[in-house]
Amino acid sequence: MAAGQPGTLLIPAVLDAHMPLLKYAFYFEDYTPVVIGEREGIAETGLRYVHDRICYPGLLMAGQIIKALQSGDYKVEQTAVLGPQFLGGCLNGAFPSVLKRALEDAGFQDIEVLSLDGAGKSRALPISTEMFLRAVAAFFYGDLLMLLRNQTAPYEKQEGLTEMLTAYWVQVLSQDLRWGALSETDMERRFLEIAADYARLELTGQKRQKVGITGELYVKYCRMGNRELEKSLQKMGCEYYINGITWYILYFMEGRSAFLKNDSFHQLYRHILRLQKKLVQALREQGFCCLDAYDVFRNNAAEYMGIKNNAGDGWLMGAEFINLAKAGYRAIICGQPSGCPVSAVCGKGLYASLHRKLSEVQYVSLDYDAEQDCLSVEKRIQAFLAGCR
Numbered sequence: 001m002a003a004g005q006p007g008t009l010l011i012p013a014v015l016d017a018h019m020p021l022l023k024y025a026f027y028f029e030d031y032t033p034v035v036i037g038e039r040e041g042i043a044e045t046g047l048r049y050v051h052d053r054i055c056y057p058g059l060l061m062a063g064q065i066i067k068a069l070q071s072g073d074y075k076v077e078q079t080a081v082l083g084p085q086f087l088g089g090c091l092n093g094a095f096p097s098v099l100k101r102a103l104e105d106a107g108f109q110d111i112e113v114l115s116l117d118g119a120g121k122s123r124a125l126p127i128s129t130e131m132f133l134r135a136v137a138a139f140f141y142g143d144l145l146m147l148l149r150n151q152t153a154p155y156e157k158q159e160g161l162t163e164m165l166t167a168y169w170v171q172v173l174s175q176d177l178r179w180g181a182l183s184e185t186d187m188e189r190r191f192l193e194i195a196a197d198y199a200r201l202e203l204t205g206q207k208r209q210k211v212g213i214t215g216e217l218y219v220k221y222c223r224m225g226n227r228e229l230e231k232s233l234q235k236m237g238c239e240y241y242i243n244g245i246t247w248y249i250l251y252f253m254e255g256r257s258a259f260l261k262n263d264s265f266h267q268l269y270r271h272i273l274r275l276q277k278k279l280v281q282a283l284r285e286q287g288f289c290c291l292d293a294y295d296v297f298r299n300n301a302a303e304y305m306g307i308k309n310n311a312g313d314g315w316l317m318g319a320e321f322i323n324l325a326k327a328g329y330r331a332i333i334c335g336q337p338s339g340c341p342v343s344a345v346c347g348k349g350l351y352a353s354l355h356r357k358l359s360e361v362q363y364v365s366l367d368y369d370a371e372q373d374c375l376s377v378e379k380r381i382q383a384f385l386a387g388c389r
Contacts (some may be wrong), residue, residue, distance in 0.1 A: 007078040009033045009114065010068055012061040014084050015221045017149075018142030018245060020170050024177035025135035028126060031080060038224065039067040043370040049102040056337035056369055057218035057225055058095050062102045064224070069108050080112040083122055096122035137182045140275055141173045143244030144191060144283070148198040150230075151288050154239045155203040162201060169194055187275060191282035199286040209385060211240045212324035215335035216313055216343040217248060219368055226335055226366075227374045232381060241329060243291055243320050246276050248313070250294040255310030291323045300326055304357050305350065312342030318350040325361045331388040332361060333381065338369035362388045 009031035013019055019035045026033035046054075046063030054062075065081050068074065081103070083096030096115035100122060103111050115122040145166055153162040176182065176190070211233055219225045220242060233240045253269050276293045283290040291297055301307055301319035309315050317334070324332055334351055336343035348365050355363060364384040366377060 007031050007080060008074055010065060010074065010079060010081045011035050012064045012082070012084060013038070013222060013224065014057075014061070014218060015142065015245065016223055017146035017221065018139060021138040021141050021173055021177060022135060024174060025131050025138055026082070026125075027178070028128070028131065030126075033082075034074075036064050036068045039064060039071070042067050042224070045070075046102075047370060049105050050098055053339060054098060055339035057216075057222075057340075058098060059339075059370060060218075060222075060224055061095070062099055065099065066102065066106045066108070069103075069106070069111065076108065076111065080114055082125075083113045083115045085116050133182050134177050136272060136275075137187060138177060139244075139246050139249060140187065140279060141169075141177075141190070141194075143246050144194055144279060145169060146242065147244060147283060147290060148195065148288060150240055150242065152198055152201050152203065154208050154234070154237070155206065157202040157204055162198075165197065165201065169197070184271070184275060184278070188278045188282070191279050192285075195282045195286040195288065199288070208237055208239045209331065209389065210329055211238045211385070212320075212327075212329035212332040213240055213242045213335070214317055214320035214324065214332060215347060215366075216317070216337055216340055217245075219335040219337050219343075221245065225337065225368060227368065227372065227377045229333070229335070229377075229381075232374075232378045236382065236385060238385070241289065241324065241327075243323075244279075246272065246279070247291070247294055247297060247320075248316060250276065251298075251310065251314075251316045251319075254294075254298075255314070289327060291320075291327055297323050304354060309346055312340070312346065314342065314346045317343065317347035318354055321351060321354050321361075321363070322358070325358045330361055331385060332363040333384070334363055334365045336365070336367055338367060 007030060009026055011023060011026065011033055013035055015022065023033040023035050042060055042063035045067050046059035049066055050059055050062045061084065069076060083099045085095055096113050100113045103109065113122040114125050117124060149162055149166050156162050213220060223230060230240065250272055257266065257269065273294060280290045280293050292300060297319060298307060301315065301322045304322050305315065305318050307315045321332055334347060336347050351363055351365055355361060364380065
């Protein structure tokens, strides 16, 4: 990239509800962040340029980035890409190195890859305190909007109002993230204001089948990874609950706390937990469902399972299953991607055991890979939900 010219930082779509806000964490002197939109054929492109044993999320992210660069929409000489990493024993911890090789094979050898830790041929992100605070706020606001939207959109009297309200708050919060204050007090005020705004929407009051969703992070939060699961459930007339990513963040931090004897790290953990308790309170005060804050959430899980395995999504997947059951969800969809041994063992290997302890809950375990089509997945979900009524 030419000196003095801010470039474009391409970010693959990993978290549908969070990326419109999270991108503001990556504004810095060298680059302007752009979240890549959906593109046809990303699985095929990924298969062409990465090893066929890479996990399904890695394959899709690599394919999406390469397709974006091939589109001609970006000046290659002024573009870098972000290589997301799902840390803690996940195979995608090495994704930036895999991505760099794929880019070289696709003819983009001069494209710089940025990552959290600067591993392999990637460059470490220049993370500042301001950038970190923006990211934390974006994760919380993304959680809040996702939880509110999913509980109002299925019941709205006037179709489309929920999406309009969500778009409005994304715009307002975008300004907060770029220019506004992000203190605990500021964020608590926003939590209350936003939850009250959604509570004013006129709803039908009709009953819908309630479905909980758990599983591996990418499959849970990205529609490309789960074959448009949310859209399928909307067509089937369901209300669905996907837990927020801030629970994953606290789970990840707690799993590393024994190795990090750092006061700043523990202060950050407590800061995030306090914010999460305020988020939960704001939602519940307005009559919305929200799983317990992380400390209670973890203790709920410990009654039914061990909570020692924190590789990848680890015990968190089972904990979501348990907490969804405690919240009254009797139909749970569990998703895991191909090529992910952690989710296969920690998630899929645990669900049957939990079902024996929570026999009132029905579940279906869905494996996602590059060779599936949306229709086959949708038919399996329809059969599952029909059996849960």
